[in-house]
Amino acid sequence: MKKSLIAVAILSAFTASTAMADVAVGSFTIYGTAQSAVESISVSRSDSAAITDTSKTSQNRLMDQTSKVGFKISHDLGSGNTGLAQVESRVYLGNGGNNNDDKTEFGTRNTFVGLSNKDLGTIRLGRYDNAYKGSLKAISPFIYNNINDASAEYGSGQILNRLGARQGDMVAYESPKISGVTALVSYNFGKDSTNAISGNSTADKAKNTPATTLMPQTALSLAYANGPFTVGYGYTTIANAAWQLDGSSSAKAAFNTTTGAAHTLTAQQFGGQYTFGEYSIGAVWETTASSLAGVSTAANYDLTQSVYGITGAYKSGAYEIHLRMAQASDVSGTTLTGATSAGSTGATQSSVMVAYDLSKAVKVIGSLTNVANNKNSSFTSASGFSLDKGTNMNQFAIGLAASF
Secondary structure (H helix, E strand, O other): OHHHHHHHHHHHHHHHHHOOOOEEEOOEEEEEEEEEEEEEEEEEEOOOOOOOOHHHOOEEEEEEOOEEEEEEEEEEEEOOEEEEEEEEEEEOOOEOOOOOOOOEEOOOOOEEEEEEEOOOEEEEEEEEEOHHHHHHHHHOHHHHOOOOHHHOOEOOOOOEOOOOOEEEEEEEEEOOOEOOEEEEEEEEEEEEOOOOEEEEEEOOEEEEOOOOOEEEEEEEEEEEEEOOEEEEEEEEEEOOOEOOOOOOOOOOOEOOOOOOOEEEEEEEEEEEEEEEOOEEEEEEEEEEEEEEEOOOOOOOEEEEEEEEEEEEEEEEOOEEEEEEEEEEOOOEEEOOOOOOOOOOOOEEEEEEEEEEEOOOOEEEEEEEEEEEEOOOOOOOOOOOOOOOOOEEEEEEEEEEEEEO
């Protein structure tokens, strides 16, 4: 009898949680998303050469679309002050057959402690999205809130917002909205450029080397929202880091140990969104610049790449449709002597997505995405299928998403 009552109680709790977003008990809230999709991937090379790596050939797979579970608390401290804490974790519901299939990463998403004041804003300490990533959300919520990973075009290996990231060792500030204006500022203390913390051990005792040169990142965002209209600007810079943009489509900031080496790595973006009735349009333009000087004539470089993204969305009743495109131009500037030419380093990603709400918490999602890489680029969609330089991809995805 007791077991039956317990089972009924658990079932009732689960049913209640899937029927609404953010299940709250006092100051404590549980929330999350379970989302997975079957992906059918077709790949080909722009030069028609054969693809020999079987992990990168055409295939079907079950792929998680960023499932997560989170816990957060909010305590009223009086006088307009609120204490905040959150732990958000990644959960995998299928991941292409790799070792993440049965893995849950605790606290790897936005996880922080914070303090908020209604007049002064909010400060968060811990792991959090940097302000450059937040600026994309402020510029165009429809570009940021992609329906699934298979169609998303922003992230470290994607065309847009490659220096936007969720980072540990973060101090993040969010201003209150004043006359429609909101500001974000973040500072990440940076990873040790020489991997100073070593896992080597002697007699079961860890060996730690003091940190030397760090690569901290500073980012800011300024946005204005007025009814159906949003516009925003974002800027970020990483100290002690440079990135040979024509060497990889993924963000690979690095520190050169040569004495006197001068590093530069910055990015900025600008755009907006307008909603009229059931329709929305949004656009963002971005440029990333990096240089390395003071090393040698053969090792110095000074490179820039511009990209843009546009989206059109329609939402009516249970239906939601997105049309999206992002394009990267060829890298320009002075490249490494003997390195890959800065030419043919652009790419285009285009997607169509459809979502249908079965209820307030459950939806069916389908998307068709095309990634067309030039000869020396290797961009991919955010669901993470690895592409070599000059490889193109058609990716069809159909799946389910449930939120609580």
